[in-house]
Amino acid sequence: MEHLPEMHLQHPATVEEAVKLHAAAPASRYLAGGSDLLVNIRRGIERPDSLVYLNGIAELHTITDGLEQISIGGAVTLRELAESQLLRKPFSAVAQAAGKVAGPSHREYGTLGGNLCLDTRCVFYNQSEWWRAANNYCLKYRGDICHVAPGGKKCFAAFSGDVAPALLLFDAEVELAGPDGRRRIALAALYRNDGMDHLTMTRGELLVAVHVPKIPAPVRTGYAKSRVRGSIDFPLAGVAVRLGLQDEKIADLRIGLTGVSPLPFLVRGLDKFVGRKPDDACLEELREVVRGQAKAMKTTLTPPHYRRRVAGALAQKLAESIF
């Protein structure tokens, strides 16, 4: 493999210092665990001149149990998330999703911030420089056409982070720090449906923390994913389910999806299931609703129709097994 190109490396001690250092160089990137960024730099799909290293910032490493919310720092590792006592019921889906990212060494070093800000993925994009060059590149970087949908001008590279759909179940908010100070937005508002530009953060914004409001209702949640090897790969489809029952009828239902489109999102139109018994007919209908919205494209070697079907099937199974 190629060596990494020459870069500056900055070691800020505070969030504000990091933001300043980021703004000082024209093509800076924040570096957390590096398990996505360093690979992309090596493949030539990222060309930063300067990296701002986040792991030395104490504020980013804390998980705090507040009165109304749990706050998780941007550089908390996936292993810490998976093992956190604070993320037990009803937040199990978050810990499960973190525990299903990659393999043990990646979870040891990969962070929540890196997982939420992960670049979108496509079989025509996550390749070496010579591979992409031989294929005339593609729209997402340096090329003129999309090999997945050659007629159009849109990129369908799939957001494939596991943790985002689980956090979407809880109306989580992200705290961002930028040159103009800090702001909080809904996690859902961090993303847009564009594989080339899927993050709405403005340049130089740093994800400081995720705030997860505590929920009063007795709901249960879980996360499941389909992948090529059951032990390590990115999701072909990832499904987070939140289900609350009252008198054996569905009182609360949310489903988050990842890996099937350029952004993680909550499935729409689930209100019609509220008040119904989660019997076989109901869950089969649910499966079809999920399948209909999991519009996977040809961005993996596994065919899209499989990813659509498996998204529905995973949602059905999770909803069945959660209680």
Add this chain to the structure above:
Amino acid sequence: MAKQHITTTINGEETEYLCEPQETLLDVLRDQVGLTGTKEGCSSGDCGACSVMLDGRLVCSCLVLGVEAEGKTVETIEGMADGDELHPLQQKFLEEAALQCGFCTPGVLIAAKALLDINNDPTETEVRYWLAGNLCRCTGYDKIIRAVMDTAADMRGA
């Protein structure tokens, strides 16, 4: 770019090196410190041949920068045996022929030791999941898994 002066502890010995910011810990270990037991298979986090322990955490050294080792402890395959006495995992890998070309072996051993250090009674599924990030093109994995399970059994018996 100016090289940075790094002081770290590698296999129990205080070590200093100069490295460029973009050099990975794997580059540094192999090219500067001369510890070539740690292998480069992919440099993309996929194969685990570069596995080392950094402050007690199992990492792919191709995904860690050399400067990140400042003030930390690094454990590599070279530090696994105690002098001439092999670690039980190394011994078992030899006895049960859990390697062929040996390229993946340093990474597999480091990762397997990391598992047995926290869990000396893993199920076969746990071993397989734990070692999922360590690719082996020769053995078909079965002998590796057996050797790890057998070492764990021995260590519990001892």
